[in-house]
Amino acid sequence: MHRCMKMEIFDLHADIGMDVLSKKLKGEQDILKTYHLDKLAQGRVLGVGMACFFEGHENWQVAQAMVNALKAELEMNQDRLHFYKGGSLLKDRLNAMITIEGMCFIEDEPEAHLDWLYGQGARIGSLCWNDENALATGVKGNPLRGLSDLGKRAIQHMNKLNMIIDVSHTNEKSFWDVLATSSKPVIATHSNTRQLSNVDRNLTDQQIKALIQKGGLIGLVAARWFVSKDESIQTAHQLALHAAHIKDLGGMDHLAIGFDYMDFLEGNFGRASMASDLQDASQSQNLIQALRNVGFSEEEIKKVAWGNVESFLDKHLSA
Numbered sequence: 001m002h003r004c005m006k007m008e009i010f011d012l013h014a015d016i017g018m019d020v021l022s023k024k025l026k027g028e029q030d031i032l033k034t035y036h037l038d039k040l041a042q043g044r045v046l047g048v049g050m051a052c053f054f055e056g057h058e059n060w061q062v063a064q065a066m067v068n069a070l071k072a073e074l075e076m077n078q079d080r081l082h083f084y085k086g087g088s089l090l091k092d093r094l095n096a097m098i099t100i101e102g103m104c105f106i107e108d109e110p111e112a113h114l115d116w117l118y119g120q121g122a123r124i125g126s127l128c129w130n131d132e133n134a135l136a137t138g139v140k141g142n143p144l145r146g147l148s149d150l151g152k153r154a155i156q157h158m159n160k161l162n163m164i165i166d167v168s169h170t171n172e173k174s175f176w177d178v179l180a181t182s183s184k185p186v187i188a189t190h191s192n193t194r195q196l197s198n199v200d201r202n203l204t205d206q207q208i209k210a211l212i213q214k215g216g217l218i219g220l221v222a223a224r225w226f227v228s229k230d231e232s233i234q235t236a237h238q239l240a241l242h243a244a245h246i247k248d249l250g251g252m253d254h255l256a257i258g259f260d261y262m263d264f265l266e267g268n269f270g271r272a273s274m275a276s277d278l279q280d281a282s283q284s285q286n287l288i289q290a291l292r293n294v295g296f297s298e299e300e301i302k303k304v305a306w307g308n309v310e311s312f313l314d315k316h317l318s319a
């Protein structure tokens with residue numbers, strides 16, 4: 001009956017903050033309008049976590065420049081988007097959040113740095129990308145090293161601010177340290193299951209169960225190697241099977257989406273990094289159809305695509 005209807009989607013993770021700064025430094029303007037807003041609308045993506053992404057070498061000046069550049073673009077496009085910092089999501093335009101991926105730029109006084117990020121509107125953040133930094137250890141860092149004392153202070157302060165903690169890139173030791181330290185639910189904005197693709201960026205069943213138990217979210221990611229190690233099945237269908245596995249583990253109310261589209265990035269990233277039928281935001285409905293094809297009901301798909309994130313944000317950012 002509703003098979004052709006597009007469904008509203010909240011995408012928890014797209015590296016748009018990074019894209020805004022890098023294009024701005026090349027002299028471009030109006031980057032959201034030129035590169036992003038139409039594609040998101042075509043895929044009926046009505047919510048997006050715009051990530052300011054830091055690989056491990058960036059300093060505080062760079063971090064501030066990226067957040068400021070993204071914030072300026074968000075404020076400039078208020079006619080087409082809602083710069084979301086909490087409260088209710090709107091349904092008549094894009095809800096755009098500032099998120100922080102990696103905090104290598106914090107080497108002391110995490111509270112003061114986090115206060116500034118929060119003040120600019122950032123509402124989701126991860127302490128590390130794949131790197132090892134003063135706060136935490138990412139998947140490419142020393143497996144025996146987890147959170148530092150400074151990192152624990154950062155988690156406690158994020159709890160105090162109501163800034164949502166993202167563990168998508170942490171190594172296993174940091175993951176468990178974050179869960180033990182945080183008094184609030186924790187999310188993985190863009191990670192799949194190791195059961196279906198055994199890579200370090202994906203989550204073990206034990207990790208998935210722990211996120212569920214703590215009331216968190218798990219965002220399905222369309223980066224092709226996280227979908228499958230078999231190149232012939234790097235598709236939306238295979239990604240939907242990750243969703244089915246998380247559902248089997250009790251995660252129906254904890255499933256979300258964090259596509260991590262890279263079509264707009266240069267260098268090592270790009271369209272070639274994505275599942276074959278999820279290459280940019282305009283193709284996002286392919287995952288909705290794939291979820292139908294693997295047996296999710298319309299009500300369940302609404303939860304994955306939008307409802308679970310909406311409830312989570314309502315609960316944790318409305319205060």
Ligand SMILES: [Zn+2]
Pocket residue numbers: 101168169190260
């Ligand atoms: Zn990432």
